[in-house]
Amino acid sequence: xxxxxxxxxxxxxxxxxxxxxxxxxxxxxxxxxxxxxxxxxxxxxxxxxxxxxxxxxxxxxxxxxxxxxxxxxxxxxxxxxxxxxxxxxxxxxxxxxxxxxxxxxxxxxxxxxxxxxxxxxxxxxxxxxxxxxxxx
Amino acid sequence: xxxxxxxxxxxxxxxxxxxxxxxxxxxxxxxxxxxxxxxxxxxxxxxxxxxxxxxxxxxxxxxxxxxxxxxxxxxxxxxxxxxxxxxxxxxxxxxxxxxxxxxxxxxxxxxxxxxxxxxxxxxxxxxxxxxxxxxxxxxxx
Numbered sequence: 001x002x003x004x005x006x007x008x009x010x011x012x013x014x015x016x017x018x019x020x021x022x023x024x025x026x027x028x029x030x031x032x033x034x035x036x037x038x039x040x041x042x043x044x045x046x047x048x049x050x051x052x053x054x055x056x057x058x059x060x061x062x063x064x065x066x067x068x069x070x071x072x073x074x075x076x077x078x079x080x081x082x083x084x085x086x087x088x089x090x091x092x093x094x095x096x097x098x099x100x101x102x103x104x105x106x107x108x109x110x111x112x113x114x115x116x117x118x119x120x121x122x123x124x125x126x127x128x129x130x131x132x133x134x135x136x
Numbered sequence: 137x138x139x140x141x142x143x144x145x146x147x148x149x150x151x152x153x154x155x156x157x158x159x160x161x162x163x164x165x166x167x168x169x170x171x172x173x174x175x176x177x178x179x180x181x182x183x184x185x186x187x188x189x190x191x192x193x194x195x196x197x198x199x200x201x202x203x204x205x206x207x208x209x210x211x212x213x214x215x216x217x218x219x220x221x222x223x224x225x226x227x228x229x230x231x232x233x234x235x236x237x238x239x240x241x242x243x244x245x246x247x248x249x250x251x252x253x254x255x256x257x258x259x260x261x262x263x264x265x266x267x268x269x270x271x272x273x274x275x276x277x
Contacts, residue, residue: 016146025212
């Protein structure tokens with residue numbers, strides 16, 4: 001049952017990414033290019049997604065536990081650290097260099113462009129490097 | 137159709153997926169976290185691999201059923217894909233989250249960490265594109 005939920009959620013998420021234009025690097029880079037030929041479309045993706053989570057998370061997190069697991073698995077810390085800022089800054093630079101963040105990169109593998117495979121392979125290497133040098 | 141309709145519906149679907157994952161499994165739909173959990177062989181992992189399978193099947197189904205062609209391949213050179221991927225991978229582990237984990241889920245549960253992280257990566261993403269396109273772009277062929 002849990003696996004089925006994973007599959008369905010992934011499927012809906014993947015349709016959302018493809019439909020919204022997030023799997024198109026030209027649109028993502030156009031969205032980030034605010035001083036050039038700005039393409040504002042993708043603001044509606046984040047806007048729509050956050051609208052749903054802002055409202056529905058209130059109700060979900062009022063439950064004692066999720067439906068199929070003994071507890072919610074939420075990040076424990078709320079401290080803003082240098083590590084968080086440095087990581088987010090590096091992440092944003094990588095996003096701007098090619099136009100993919102992790103979800104869209106995985107979904108875009110289905111378009112079978114060899115550079116997307118290189119991006120995802122490099123991303124996994126980057127994750128491993130980060131984990132090795134700065135675990136936690 | 138209004139130009140922002142598909143981005144908005146896509147965003148609503150992403151939000152709905154995140155809500156369902158939290159409601160049923162109590163898990164945050166942060167793709168980088170799910171992928172890392174899957175490849176680093178965390179316990180109770182089947183849902184993660186199937187989520188990734190769905191992430192692949194979703195776009196296939198969408199482009200086929202809606203008759204929307206795949207986006208054009210990026211014109212950027214391969215080394216830019218490698219550099220971008222490497223930085224995204226390093227940053228996402230260090231910063232504990234990506235666009236979905238911090239941006240969609242973290243802000244959804246009003247986490248100050250996620251709000252700060254999202255504003256930070258939006259800012260550096262914008263600066264990076266500005267530098268590549270409008271500063272370096274002047275000197276590149």
